[in-house]
Amino acid sequence: MLRKRLNLFNFDDRICFIVGLSIVAGLVLTLTSVLELCTSSCSEGHKYRMLGMSFGSFGMIFFVALGFIHTLSQRFEILSFTKSLLFASALGGEMMFIIVQKYYIGAWCPVCLGIAACVAVGSCALGYSYIKKHRTLIRNENKGETMKSLYRGLTSTAAVFIGFVIAFLGVAKYDPLEAAQNSIKETLAFGDSSSDIEVYLFTDWACPACRKLEPNLQKMAEACMKEAKFIFVDHVVHPETLNFLPFHLSFLLNNKPKYFQLRQMLTEISETTGAPTEDEIETSAAQLGVTYNELNYSDVALGIKYFTKLGEKFKIKGTPTMVIINREAKKGKKLTGNKEITKDNALKAIETLKSL
Known part of the structure; x- marks a missing residue:
């Protein structure tokens, strides 16, 4: 299904703009991390890996893929749910990364926190949009669409947990020796x-x-x-x-x-x-x-x-x-x-x- 061009006076388009902005900001901050232009507080974080890749490299792949899907979702509605699942899993992953910074690294990295904030903003925007649409379906007593919406909500919630578990299992400190x-x-x-x-x-x-x-x-x-x-x-x-x-x-x-x-x-x-x-x-x-x-x-x-x-x-x-x-x-x-x-x-x- 094709969608019309972006219109910031429209609620859905404002959500789309906020989500897109959070992806771009996350990509820029991740690039900053990859180029090691961040503060000395970030240096310890560079010693950790996610599924064998540095946080920066993993983030670049994620945000580029997410940006691509977000762009296509404006023309193909079916990709909107995929985008929501990616944001939900990223939110769970960022929760684990914050725990790593707090209890393993022992220092806060401003860039990493900024990336987590970008993911949180995009997730909150999509979550708010979901809640508003779900309430409308309930008021309209559209049971079929309401159940589909509920299924998507529960799946997205499960994606948060899955993202946390994957990050928990996938994060490891890189030992150069x-x-x-x-x-x-x-x-x-x-x-x-x-x-x-x-x-x-x-x-x-x-x-x-x-x-x-x-x-x-x-x-x-x-x-x-x-x-x-x-x-x-x-x-x-x-x-x-x-x-x-x-x-x-x-x-x-x-x-x-x-x-x-x-x-x-x-x-x-x-x-x-x-x-x-x-x-x-x-x-x-x-x-x-x-x-x-x-x-x-x-x-x-x-x-x-x-x-x-x-x-x-x-x-x-x-x-x-x-x-x-x-x-x-x-x-x-x-x-x-x-x-x-x-x-x-x-x-x-x-x-x-x-x-x-």
């Missing part, structure tokens, strides 16, 4: 990147038992890589391992095609010294046709934190230890020592976990 660790995890991993099975091998460069594992490591690891992700982890039992970790991390990140040759090289060096020099590593790597790339401190620190976090997560008490998990089923198997960490045992554990 965790994001960086997830990124480095994917970079370090060998094998089938699409597999739900993950294999973590914890070793220490000065561990005698770990050195005994090395001769058969490549065959075992490559067999596992066909079925799972495989991640080599430096677990510090002896302090000498910290001297090898930057070199090992560099080879994991930059030289995967020749990784096992480079690992064997590091193993041989670890048998003669606990503190290899950069020149020694460069010379030995060059003999294998590899140019050693020194990592910056932040990358090394991130790798150490990631390896440490894995050791704590899986409660690693010694090396060598292999942890095999099904990420989706949240089940796992731990193998310890040379007698347990074998190709057959690893593949058997992978098959068992894949069947879950």
Whole structure:
């Protein structure tokens, strides 16, 4: 159904104007947040995410979509109810965002409050319009239209609650360290990147038992890589391992095609010294046709934190230890020592976990 052009002397058109103004104001304030032109009070809010997106990005998508629907609703009446549901759900979401500011962030963001006010104004305008029209239907004793109106009212009320629940479940604080660790995890991993099975091998460069594992490591690891992700982890039992970790991390990140040759090289060096020099590593790597790339401190620190976090997560008490998990089923198997960490045992554990 087509509607006539906007006339501010008409009640419905005044409501339309107020709603449109609230959408434009909300969009402008959201853009201010995206560009980080707001006050220092807003800085903490930028650390939070809604369904994985920053509040600003989520708001931009929402207000642009809402503005589009609002514009079309002036020509197609059927979209008016969709617009009301979006405003109602946004109102519920903003209630949750205010709670986040009050009890989680502990500071009020003027821009965020302004956005909430825009949503509230638009919702109130639509709510007032709904109540007025519903009363008219009741006075006219039009039961059929009254029931339809009541259904729309109850649905909109439910949308407020749904919006609150979605915001409650979808809001989370963004942890840049965790994001960086997830990124480095994917970079370090060998094998089938699409597999739900993950294999973590914890070793220490000065561990005698770990050195005994090395001769058969490549065959075992490559067999596992066909079925799972495989991640080599430096677990510090002896302090000498910290001297090898930057070199090992560099080879994991930059030289995967020749990784096992480079690992064997590091193993041989670890048998003669606990503190290899950069020149020694460069010379030995060059003999294998590899140019050693020194990592910056932040990358090394991130790798150490990631390896440490894995050791704590899986409660690693010694090396060598292999942890095999099904990420989706949240089940796992731990193998310890040379007698347990074998190709057959690893593949058997992978098959068992894949069947879950």
